[in-house]
Amino acid sequence: MAALRLAIFPLTGAILFPGLQLPLHIFEPRYRDLVGTQLAKDRRIGMIQPRAVAEGSPLFEIGCVGRIEDVEALPDGRYNIVLEGERRFRLLRELDVTTAFRQVEAELIADSEDQALSSIERAAFEQEAHRFADLQGYQVDWNSVERLDDASLINGVSQIAPFDSAAKQALLEAGDLSTRCELLIQLMQFFGRSDPDEDRVTLQ
Numbered sequence: 001m002a003a004l005r006l007a008i009f010p011l012t013g014a015i016l017f018p019g020l021q022l023p024l025h026i027f028e029p030r031y032r033d034l035v036g037t038q039l040a041k042d043r044r045i046g047m048i049q050p051r052a053v054a055e056g057s058p059l060f061e062i063g064c065v066g067r068i069e070d071v072e073a074l075p076d077g078r079y080n081i082v083l084e085g086e087r088r089f090r091l092l093r094e095l096d097v098t099t100a101f102r103q104v105e106a107e108l109i110a111d112s113e114d115q116a117l118s119s120i121e122r123a124a125f126e127q128e129a130h131r132f133a134d135l136q137g138y139q140v141d142w143n144s145v146e147r148l149d150d151a152s153l154i155n156g157v158s159q160i161a162p163f164d165s166a167a168k169q170a171l172l173e174a175g176d177l178s179t180r181c182e183l184l185i186q187l188m189q190f191f192g193r194s195d196p197d198e199d200r201v202t203l204q
Contacts, residue, residue: 003092003105006046006065007034010057010102015168016047016064016085017155018111026079030100035068035079037099043068046089046106049169061091062173065108087111088172115177117150125181129157132188136162154181163187 009024009031016022026035038045048063066083073079088109095103117125126145133140145153158171158180167187174180 003107005095005103006044006089006106007038007099007101007103008046008048008059008063009034010048010050010059012049012053013165013168014047015049015159015165015172016066016083017159017172018064018085018087019152020085020155020159021069022047022066022083022085022159024081024083026081029077032077032079033099034101035071035081037101039068039071044086045083046104047083048091048104049165059091059094059104060169060173062088062109062169063091063106064088064172112176115151117154117178117181121178121181122150125154125185128185128188132191150181151177154184157184161187163191 014022014024026032034045044065044067046063047066049060050057051060052058065086065088067086068081069084070082071079072081088111089106090109092105092107095105097103129140129145130142132138148156154177158168161168161184163171171180171183171187174183
């Protein structure tokens with residue numbers, strides 16, 4: 001697959017999955033510049049996690065391209081935007097650029113558009129999700145959950161679950177929906193056994 005140039009927003013803990021939305025408040029000058037530039041181009045931003053919080057930190061290999069679907073330009077130059085996840089991408093190399101924001105060369109990952117779980121996988125996931133929600137005291141509209149297709153369910157839980165950034169990165173990197181589902185079940189089981197005073201599970 002041909003390589004493409006991506007303007008990126010490296011943000012720890014901000015994970016975007018294909019088909020899902022991610023709201024962002026943009027206030028730093030370089031990322032205001034990023035949004036303004038991309039609005040004038042193709043409205044696409046590569047969301048990817050840095051490996052450390054230090055400035056210019058190396059990046060993880062896998063991220064997700066998001067398209068700016070909604071934008072609110074504030075009078076002081078800040079933005080409120082909503083990104084719609086399109087495709088995962090694999091980082092090839094970081095580019096030497098003059099822009100304030102970072103850019104990379106990447107290739108899109110050809111995920112299957114008709115990924116589905118087996119009935120046994122779906123049932124196992126829903127059973128563990130019920131248990132996990134009860135342990136955490138979450139109120140869930142299970143009727144709505146049951147109406148979700150497999151990809152929306154698994155990717156949605158992967159994006160919003162209270163796991164740490166390393167765990168969510170592992171979910172994003174999972175090669176297919178079944179693998180991501182299995183990992184989610186393992187994380188929910190692990191989190192259910194952890195110290196109830198801990199508010200995030202750590203995958204190290």
